[in-house]
Amino acid sequence: MDFATELAALVAAADVPGAVAMIGDRDGVRHSAAAGVRDPASGDPMQLDTIFQIASMTKAVTSVAAMQLVERGALALDAPIGGLLPDLAEPVVIDGFDGDLPRLRPARRPITLRHLLTHTSGLGYDFASADLLKSRGPGGPPTFGLLAALRAPLLFDPGDAWEYGMSTDWVGLAVEAAGGQRLDACIAEHITGPLGMTDTLFHLDTARAARLAPLQARTADGGFAAFPADIGGGPEAEFLSGGGGLKSSAGDYLRFLQMLLGGGTFDGAHILAPETVAEMGRNQIGALRAGAMASTMPMFSYPIDVFPGMDSKWGLGFLINPDPGPAGRAAGSLAWAGIANSYYWVDPASGVCGVVMMQFMPFGDPAALDVYAGVERLAYA
Secondary structure, rough: OHHHHHHHHHHHHOOOOOEEEEEEEEOOEEEEEEEEEEEEEOOOOOOOOOOOEEEHHOOOOOHHHHHHHHHHHHOOOEEHHHHHOOHOOEEEEEEEOOEEEEEEEEEOOEHHHHHHHHOOOOOOOOOOHHHHHHOOOOOOOOOOOHHHOOOOEEEEOOOOOOOOOOHHHHHHHHHHHHHOOOOHHHHHHHHHHHHHOOOOOOOOOOHHOOOOOOEEOOOOOOOOOEEEOOOOOOOOOOOOOOOOOOOEEEHHHHHHHHHHHOEEEEEEEOOHHHHHHHHHHHOOOOOOOOOOOOOOOOOOOOEEOOOOOOOOOOOOOEEEOOOOOOOOOOOOOOEEEOOOOOOEOOOEEOEEEEEEEEEEEOOOOOOHHHHHHHHHHHHHO
């Protein structure tokens, strides 16, 4: 199999600007390739070292940082998080609306770190929840990077449902409060530094910024136009977004996935204990189902159900498919994605992991999903 030729064919058939894809195992890189263009405006080709806004692929890194602190006893999974994060000490729940005004009531139980890591806290995203968006009022949601964007009522009592949302941004703030370091310093010292992930940062220097793929958006005619936005809020952001602020390359992120595949260790770097990684990959939400999202903002995301008809679960930071996936991954694999159509999976049973990075919106674009599924099929061919 010529992986580069196959990826180029997938990108051309999908008619997307470009992609970088890599497949790895516990020992190294099996396949890597870049196809298409990094920047449709200039025609610059996509390169293996192209840097992307990985958006919600940041969540897995932040979740690992939190679990390192759990291992050290600085964070507890089931203690009320409000003692550490006062903004979450007295959460309120939307209990219907009086016209356009939300009715609010106190939550029946406190929010914990486990709730935040599993997206069962009740915190949502404006682009995925009509009730949350309505509760913001006529001004709409605050822009990326503002703390006001994180201060929102809950959609349900903690533990009662699964709703994808801003929970991991609060995990990042908990990591800072408990660990005594800014999130970027914590991640650099304890995760990306040891793993040699030199291109994984919240803010890029000039040289790395020159390798960044400009964010694109679908236009009405099916083409693409520049969408100049920093998903993490940029250098002026009021907080470092543990839920979506990192930039990274496919090669860097593959090393992170290989660490998970290796039970917390890769290339001599010990990041987590094997039992911690195993716990992160176990169902933490009981009978609840994960992996489906609505959409209130189709320019950002389509409605999506990652595994329709499958009773998907969530661990401490990852989606879990309890049955084999349609493109090759085994049952019990871990996965998630970023809103600009970057995707990853980790398959412990098969000893395979993969990452596919593109840089356009909306999330869940059918053409992007075709590329992702095609790469996964190649991994198991």
